[in-house]
Amino acid sequence: MSMPRLDGRVERGNRTRQLVLDRTVGIASVEGLEALSVGRLAMELGLSKSGVFALFGSKEELQLATVREAGRIFTERVVRPVMTHPAGVLRVWRLCEGWLEYSRGRVFPGGCFFYEVIAEFDARPGPVHDAVVRAQRDWSAYVERTVAEARAAGELHEDTDVPQLAFELIALMETANGVAVLHAEETAYRRARVGIAARLRAAAVDLVPVPQVP
């Protein structure tokens, strides 16, 4: 008859784990993953240090779990909403708009979580670096696939250089995030939208409408 008690403990552990991760993604998006410490989290959340430690094992494990949690939130907010859209230019546009809204709306208080931690871990080897690289590659690949599908659907010129266009869209999005967070102003999001619309207009075949940026 120990199962219910065990389940309760597992359930409680999962809730605490989620409580910790809700906090760590926020901290890391502002201060970076190095700012995460078991002691600080225990204090801020009113938990025991040993309890937090038991759930994550090490600072590195905590950092890796934080990267995974941020990836889950990112997928939920940016990728899932466009997954059911039919392939095409409008889907690329909505993906970019969704990303800019994710940054602008401060889903993470420091702006894009990955922008922050990529700069932090780009030149430091190790498992956290690898997890961050993987997340960035997955996102780039998703943007590329969305552009490739728009071309396959006949909405972009056949000679469209898909990785080049994806690179340029990502450049506009990420720089908008960086500038907007740094200067606490929003002009950069408009510039990104103007640039993205211009790139899509140049690549789209005639008759495929590209939204106007007001």
Place this chain on the structure above:
Amino acid sequence: MSMPRLDGRVERGNRTRQLVLDRTVGIASVEGLEALSVGRLAMELGLSKSGVFALFGSKEELQLATVREAGRIFTERVVRPVMTHPAGVLRVWRLCEGWLEYSRGRVFPGGCFFYEVIAEFDARPGPVHDAVVRAQRDWSAYVERTVAEARAAGELHEDTDVPQLAFELIALMETANGVAVLHAEETAYRRARVGIAARLRAAAVDLVPVPQVP
């Protein structure tokens, strides 16, 4: 007759200061400005902790001096080489090429110094944040001015949106740096050059040559 000795001490102080800053810009470009500590620098450079402390006073002063030193190096490597070029599209192109070369050649071991520390300090208020914001604003303003001068010289269409074009050029450069440092590969630099050449070609009046990216 104490002046020569005093001068000698000042001179020695300046040399030590430069020795410390040569090291801090490198560390900060890889690990961020928070990784700078008087103790670590003293140990790595074989200096006394009190000596380093006497030269900089505090960790914040050390961080600020490091931002200033990085700005000096950046100006020397990226801005000065194009200052004597006549205004025009080619000057914009050479400025962008110089920036990409500065990133690719790892003038700072972690890639662009400012890319690293902007992500670190974007959401943290204080004097270091302000210094980093100022450096980023100065650079943006310089790119904008170079584009505006090309338009004034009659080489860009009169209706060219200067801040928009400058934003797009900066986006391509910075993203190339971010991607290249993260994935340790150089395709991104080529993508940035292709994008920059396309932007300049679209904005340039007829007969103004824009370099081809091979």
